[in-house]
Amino acid sequence: MSDLYYVLDASAFINGFEPKSDFNITVSEITDEVKDLKSRLILNQAIDDGKIIIQEAQKEFLDKLDETIAKSGDDLRLSGPDKKLLAVALALLDEGKEIKVLTDDYSMQNVLKILDIPYESIITEGIKGVYNWKKTCEGCKKEYPADYPFDDCEICGSKVFKRRIKTY
Numbered sequence: 296m297s298d299l300y301y302v303l304d305a306s307a308f309i310n311g312f313e314p315k316s317d318f319n320i321t322v323s324e325i326t327d328e329v330k331d332l333k334s335r336l337i338l339n340q341a342i343d344d345g346k347i348i349i350q351e352a353q354k355e356f357l358d359k360l361d362e363t364i365a366k367s368g369d370d371l372r373l374s375g376p377d378k379k380l381l382a383v384a385l386a387l388l389d390e391g392k393e394i395k396v397l398t399d400d401y402s403m404q405n406v407l408k409i410l411d412i413p414y415e416s417i418i419t420e421g422i423k424g425v426y427n428w429k430k431t432c433e434g435c436k437k438e439y440p441a442d443y444p445f446d447d448c449e450i451c452g453s454k455v456f457k458r459r460i461k462t463y
């Protein structure tokens with residue numbers, strides 16, 4: 296476990312976040328965005344266990360965020376919860392904490408770049424590891440590379456399906 300503060304947006308939970316630090320922060324509005332039942336159960340459990348800490352955005356940092364966005368001149372589409380999450384990230388940085396925002400949301404990542412806040416994507420870089428796609432035959436379990444062009448197995452003729460595998 297590291298001292299890094301992870302600031303999590305809804306996509307982090309939906310894409311299977313697993314705590315790697317003692318400090319996992321989000322805002323309550325984000326938890327409302329997690330609609331999928333399984334992700335929601337995992338999230339609620341993590342909150343109950345104290346693994347996820349809910350913080351409120353402070354007006355000071357929401358204002359600072361609005362200012363920066365206005366200055367950048369980019370057309371940044373941010374939801375209310377996203378803004379609150381970014382304000383929480385700014386507050387943590389202001390406290391001198393080392394943070395990383397976990398998000399798979401492209402507009403969020405754009406804003407994070409502009410704000411110079413470190414971030415990581417769950418799916419591509421992966422707090423859970425690196426994933427690759429492979430194809431596997433559901434009959435004989437033969438594995439094929441992701442670019443295997445056929446829907447059926449060359450050995451047994453069963454259906455070949457694509458799945459995500461963790462490489463490390």
Ligand SMILES: [Zn+2]
Nearest residue numbers: 432435448451
């Ligand atoms: Zn087969």
